[in-house]
Amino acid sequence: MLLSLKKLAGETIIYGASTMIGRLLNWLLMPFYIRTLSTYEYGVVVNLYGVISVLLVILTYGLETGFFRFAGKTKDQHVVYDSLLSLLGITSFLFLILGFFLYDDVSSAYYGGRQDITILLVFIILAIDSFVALPFAQLRLENRPIRFGVIKLVNIGVNIFFNLSFLLFIPFLIKGNYLSDRWVYIYGLFDKVFYVFFSNVLSSFVTLLLLIPFIKLHPNRIKFSIFKPVLLYSLPILFVGITGMITQNIDKILLPTLLGGDGFSQLAIYGANFKIGVLMSLFAQSFRFAFEPFFFKNREKGKEAYAKVMDYFIFFGLCIFLGVTLFIDFLNILLTDIYVSGNLIIPIILLALLFYGIYFNLSLWYKLTDKTWIGALMGGIGAILTVALNILLVPQIGIIGSALALLCGYFFIMIISWGLGQHYYPVPYRPDKYLIYFILGGFFYFVDRMISIESVFFLYLFKGSIFVVFIGSFFVMQRYDKSKVDK
Helix, strand or coil: CHHHHHHHHHHHHHHHHHHHHHHHHHHCHHHHHHHHCCHHHHHHHHHHHHHHHHHHHHHHCCHHHHHHHHHCCCCCHHHHHHHHHHHHHHHHHHHHHHHHHHHHHHHHHHCCCCCHHHHHHHHHHHHHHHHCHHHHHHHHHCCCHHHHHHHHHHHHHHHHHHHHHHHHHHHHHHHCCCCCHHHHHHHCCCCHHHHHHHHHHHHHHHHHHHCHHHCCCCHHHCCHHHHHHHHHHHHHHHHHHHHHHHHHHHHHHHHHHHHCCCHHHHHHHHHHHHHHCHHHHHHHHHHHHHHHHHHHHCHHHCHHHHHHHHHHHHHHHHHHHHHHHHCHHHHHHHCCHHHHCCHHHHHHHHHHHHHHHHHHHHCHHHHHCCCHHHHHHHHHHHHHHHHHHHHHHHHHHCHHHHHHHHHHHHHHHHHHHHHHHHHHCCCCCCHHHHHHHHHHHHHHHHHHHHCCCCCHHHHHHHHHHHHHHHHHHHHHHHHCCCCCCCC
16 A cells, blocks of 8 residues: 555656646746736736636536546546547537637627637637547556646647747837838737737647647547446536536636626736645645546555545645745745735635645545535535625625635535545544644744744744744654554
């Protein structure tokens, strides 16, 4: 079992390294955007990417998890893969065709008719990214994290390159009169929001080209009989994914409407500070990439292993929480004054994303017992709660209301999932132990907030000391824990 846990840790590190590097590079677009786009324009970008996150889950309709489940049950996983890839290709293509008919109406209804071509680009991004989701899942199933990571990094690198080209380099050439009037005219036909999403289209297309070796279909392998059982299994997973994305992104979708007036500008401030929480999000995501296929293929390793993984997951999550909140001044260098005003939401967002990571860790019980409909029900309740709290709180307290709504939504489904999991698939988790971790983390967080030290040197010496003490306390508890998993 120790070797299996080490294998999981190793794959998590590889997936995490590529995901972390990629998302950190992508994250650096945020300080670039807030210095090159107006708050309104950046608010529109945040809003559209929130919509993309939700629609992307719908367009992949849970096939990634369904693929892991059914490919692991048959010796010929290529039949499952080719069949599902053909299905995904058809639906992605139909969605793209739909986009050519609807983009103008969507722009008129939600963006005052100012983003019509940009909306069409969003349809193209969604069609490509939903289609390549299964080839990426195939790389994960085949334990090829390096190739997975390289392609992801290329995607983000291309996106960054074109963003810099369209928003920085070309304006520099125009300002210096290095371009002809014709090219200046063509460039001026579109706004900066268009160029953000055009860069994304180009990076998605490059990703599609890199994955072509994994997209070759063999018609003789396609079996329509596979569709029904996979879809029946995946549809609850789809609902879980949709509700999860609604919970995480409904704030970015609703804020402009709920706040009115300068809603997009307020969303820009919220979105920039939400980005600070990316460390917690990418930690949970990189863990997920290795966790899901690992436990579907190693169900016999024992429930003690699941409990042990939870132990370390919570500890590292709290380390990220403390690390970001204690040293937020360093991260604020990336923001401008108007965006720093949104720092109040950062601890709330970090804690909310940690709860979501714990929930995902707990969710293995309904996947391993094929009770995915319960997961769908929990996700639905969590999404309804988050939407309701956004509608209730945002008009009263602004963007903090959205952060609190996210925290409550994730906390609720985490608690419910733990309770039901102990009934259907009991795992020897240690909630008393986890509570101690949270109490310690909260204690050090509030100590830092309450104590003011004028000397910069001694201030950060103090912050560093309490961070080290927190880490040390975890290993002390591990050393004297009588319930440790036997090696």
